[in-house]
Amino acid sequence: MIPFIARRLAQAAVVVLAIAILSFVMFRYVGDPVAAMSREDASVSEREELRTALGLDQPVVVQFWHFLGRLADGDFGVSYRTQRPVADMIAERLPATLELVLMATVLSLAVGIPLGVLTAVHRTGWMATFVQSVSLVGISVPTFVTGIMLILLFSVTLRWLPSFGRGETVDIGFWSTGFLTVSGWRALILPSLTLALYQMTLIMRLVRAEMIDILSTDYVRFAQARGLPAGFIHYRLALKNALMPVITITGMQIGGLIAFAVVTETVFQWPGLGLLFIQAVSFADVPVMAAYLLFVGLLFVALNAIVDIVYLIVDPRLRSGQS
Amino acid sequence: MIAAAAPPALWRAFFRSPKAMVSAAGALLLIGAAFLAPITAPHEPFTLGTFNLMDSELPPAFMAGGDPRFLLGTDMQGRDVFSAILYGMRISLTVGFLAVTISAAVGTLIGLVAGYRGGLLDAVLMRLADVILSFPTILIALLIAGIARAALPQAAAGEAAIAVLVFAIAINEWTQYARTVRGQTMVEARLDYVKAARVTGVADGTILRRHVLPNVVSPVIVIATINLALAILAEATLSFLGVGMPPTSPSLGTLIRIGNENLFSGVWWVVVFPAAALVLLVLCVNLFGDWLRDALNPRLN
Numbered sequence: 001m002i003p004f005i006a007r008r009l010a011q012a013a014v015v016v017l018a019i020a021i022l023s024f025v026m027f028r029y030v031g032d033p034v035a036a037m038s039r040e041d042a043s044v045s046e047r048e049e050l051r052t053a054l055g056l057d058q059p060v061v062v063q064f065w066h067f068l069g070r071l072a073d074g075d076f077g078v079s080y081r082t083q084r085p086v087a088d089m090i091a092e093r094l095p096a097t098l099e100l101v102l103m104a105t106v107l108s109l110a111v112g113i114p115l116g117v118l119t120a121v122h123r124t125g126w127m128a129t130f131v132q133s134v135s136l137v138g139i140s141v142p143t144f145v146t147g148i149m150l151i152l153l154f155s156v157t158l159r160w161l162p163s164f165g166r167g168e169t170v171d172i173g174f175w176s177t178g179f180l181t182v183s184g185w186r187a188l189i190l191p192s193l194t195l196a197l198y199q200m201t202l203i204m205r206l207v208r209a210e211m212i213d214i215l216s217t218d219y220v221r222f223a224q225a226r227g228l229p230a231g232f233i234h235y236r237l238a239l240k241n242a243l244m245p246v247i248t249i250t251g252m253q254i255g256g257l258i259a260f261a262v263v264t265e266t267v268f269q270w271p272g273l274g275l276l277f278i279q280a281v282s283f284a285d286v287p288v289m290a291a292y293l294l295f296v297g298l299l300f301v302a303l304n305a306i307v308d309i310v311y312l313i314v315d316p317r318l319r320s321g322q323s
Numbered sequence: 324m325i326a327a328a329a330p331p332a333l334w335r336a337f338f339r340s341p342k343a344m345v346s347a348a349g350a351l352l353l354i355g356a357a358f359l360a361p362i363t364a365p366h367e368p369f370t371l372g373t374f375n376l377m378d379s380e381l382p383p384a385f386m387a388g389g390d391p392r393f394l395l396g397t398d399m400q401g402r403d404v405f406s407a408i409l410y411g412m413r414i415s416l417t418v419g420f421l422a423v424t425i426s427a428a429v430g431t432l433i434g435l436v437a438g439y440r441g442g443l444l445d446a447v448l449m450r451l452a453d454v455i456l457s458f459p460t461i462l463i464a465l466l467i468a469g470i471a472r473a474a475l476p477q478a479a480a481g482e483a484a485i486a487v488l489v490f491a492i493a494i495n496e497w498t499q500y501a502r503t504v505r506g507q508t509m510v511e512a513r514l515d516y517v518k519a520a521r522v523t524g525v526a527d528g529t530i531l532r533r534h535v536l537p538n539v540v541s542p543v544i545v546i547a548t549i550n551l552a553l554a555i556l557a558e559a560t561l562s563f564l565g566v567g568m569p570p571t572s573p574s575l576g577t578l579i580r581i582g583n584e585n586l587f588s589g590v591w592w593v594v595v596f597p598a599a600a601l602v603l604l605v606l607c608v609n610l611f612g613d614w615l616r617d618a619l620n621p622r623l624n
Contacts (some may be wrong), residue, residue: 015454140606142556144563145598148583153592163587259459266564267583281469281566289469296462296467304457 007308012305019297023290024067027077028056030286060182071294073161077287081280086291089276095175096166097272100264101257103192105250109201113239113246115200116207120215121234135201143260147194147267154190165267191268195261199253210242252307255300324379336618343618346610353604357412364406365392369572375401379549380590399585404592407578408600416573418485422492427547430497431539434504435531439468439512452498460495460557467491468566484568492557496550503546504539511535541619544546548612552605559601575601 027033033053042050051057055066070077075087097289119128155163167183169176178184214220223233262274269275273292280288337343355364381390390397395404401614437445455463471487511517511534520530561567562576563583570577574598583596 011450018454025435030470057382066610103523137606138553140609141602142560142563144560145579145602148579148586148598151586152595156586156589156591176350202375254460259462263463263560263564278466278566281465281472281564283474286473288474289466293466297458300458316533 001312008305008308012296012301015301016298019294019301020068020071021064021197023293023294025288025299026063026072026286026293027067028060028063031238033286067123067143076291076294079280079285079288081283081288086287089288091275091289092176093273093276094273096260096270097261097265097274099178100195100261100270100272101254102259103188104195104199105254107196107247108191108203109250112200112203113207113243116242117211117234117239119204120208120211121230131204135204138172139195140202143194143263144267145197147190147264150190150194151267161190163190166271168302191264191270193312194267195257195264198260201248202253206246206249207239207242210245211238214238214241244283248307248311251310252303255296255303258296258299270311327406332364333341333618339506339616340614341613342610343588345616346607349603349607350611353607355414357416360406360413364403364409365394366403366406366600368402368407375436380588383592385597395596396590398581398593399590399609402615404596405548407573408575408597411573411575411578411597412498412600412604414485414572415555415558415576418492418558419486419551420483420556420572421489421548422496423551425489426493426499426550427543428494430500431504431536431543433497434501434539435508435535435616437501438505438508439510439527439531439535445505448501451515452501455495456498460492460553460561464491464557464561465566467494468561472566482574488561490557491561492554493507495557496554499546499550500543503542507539507542508535511538545616545619548608548615551607552612553612555605555608575604 004321032058033054035049039287055063060067074087076090078084078087079086082089082320092224119131122128126154151163154161162183166178166189167185168181169178169184169189170180171177209233223237228237258273261270261272262277264270265272265274266278273295275290276288280292327423337347354407361367377389378393378397381393381397381401382388383394383396383404386396393403393405395408397403399409409434426491433448468491471483471491475483508531517530517534520534522525558567558574559576559579562574563580563581568574568577568583573581579594579601582590582597586594
């Protein structure tokens with residue numbers, strides 16, 4: 001098991017290095033940093049000065065080494081568009097995205113798990129058929145269309161909920177939260193629902209498939225023969241074993257949710273990381289793009305490695321094949 | 324063996340399945356109408372001078388205040404929404420088909436070579452595929468679009484939009500073909516008839532083309548169908564985010580983006596109809612792909 005973990009971590013390290021190189025190459029070679037950072041009317045000597053100040057006259061390997069050193073210090077460069085440190089901009093936007101992702105995850109688990117159990121237990125009822133057909137249509141509807149339709153219904157037609165922004169936020173230290181105000185909660189409903197929908201169908205299908213397998217095992221049949229109440233069998237005995245893949249998928253999908261938040265945040269003008277990234281892409285603001293890539297890339301590598309290792313620890317059957 | 328089902332059997336299965344017939348008919352109708360847009364569309368929505376600002380924001384023809392000339396109403400500049408959808412779908416489908424064709428060709432080739440040769444080349448290519456697969460398509464595609472935007476001059480960006488989109492989508496999708504084809508190639512390469520061909524001195528390229536390739540055709544077709552739906556969705560999402568097709572030659576995603584900006588002025592038809600067209604197209608392709616997968620091989624998950 002230890003060799004497997006070591007190999008998995010080594011593999012993760014290689015990917016991290018590759019992401020860092022990609023991020024460096026973007027920062028250094030996409031567009032001209034000197035042209036982007038100096039004034040329009042800067043003289044040749046001023047430009048040369050900036051080139052030296054940025055260390056662009058040194059060998060590439062030295063530049064890359066310095067780049068890594070700056071990253072270790074939390075220095076992600078300065079945005080071309082706002083002239084502010086990228087690290088500050090990310091720190092400022094992070095709470096909005098994390099609160100959105102957290103809410104979407106809670107929502108998808110709270111709705112997806114019971115629906116999965118219900119459709120597995122009543123496999124032929126009208127509700128199972130209905131839920132199955134809705135989830136089939138659901139995978140053909142892109143996130144942004146779902147979001148627009150929700151806005152059209154709840155904001156434009158019914159005027160119940162706001163269609164953009166976070167509402168009022170409260171600052172707790174560096175963290176600005178929308179969980180403490182009524183308008184913050186109201187603003188969170190539509191975006192988190194939009195972000196959660198795909199996840200919800202995924203979890204529902206997963207729980208359904210697992211539950212159908214487990215309901216035909218001996219221990220469940222035995223419990224049924226003993227006359228234990230159905231609710232106890234389904235939710236206490238069977239569900240416990242069905243949740244294992246749900247936990248890992250949920251963990252892995254958190255990275256996916258942060259990536260998909262780009263779309264949801266654009267639809268709802270939610271001031272998070274995704275909106276920051278899209279603005280950076282439209283303005284060709286390379287330092288922000290490179291930093292976002294690095295940040296989300298690291299998150300992905302870490303989540304994938306953790307999930308693989310947790311899997312190995314939780315499920316002993318996987319270990320035999322690894323030696 | 325994932326041998327291709329004999330075409331007559333496939334046709335029989337096709338005519339027995341309402342799902343297959345309805346989805347294929349729907350997809351063909353939409354694709355046909357889109358590619359024949361210059362004939363099927365009642366107006367030329369993107370030629371200046373053919374539309375009139377006086378006709379702007381007319382509701383669909385079946386509603387009060389609608390104009391029979393404009394079946395699904397007009398947009399903010401007086402352009403026919405129905406025609407815009409047909410032309411937009413043509414662009415969406417062009418990007419989708421190009422991305423699928425390129426990724427299928429490249430992925431199959433990589434899969435064949437990696438599976439047949441093995442060794443370091445195989446290890447490097449498959450690790451690369453692992454890394455790409457572990458990131459969401461939309462993230463990699465956005466990154467490519469962003470780099471292209473920063474690297475290309477502003478003027479060239481509009482003209483290169485289709486090429487950038489195709490590349491951004493294809494770079495994600497080749498991995499699935501490569502993995503599947505590689506697995507099948509490795510199975511096939513160990514079989515006696517391939518060994519016999521090798522011993523008699525048949526060139527590697529000929530073995531791959533004549534003996535291995537026919538065995539991987541049906542999974543490649545299945546993946547391609549499902550990926551067409553994914554590619555159309557990816558293109559729509561990128562265009563909606565404003566990094567895809569420009570408003571001067573809009574795809575369905577661009578149309579939805581433009582409509583979304585005017586959502587609060589009450590002109591819902593400008594966003595609802597393009598969105599419905601997109602969902603219908605993707606749903607038809609998805610359903611057909613679903614059926615095709617089951618029909619060609621019940622075990623190919």
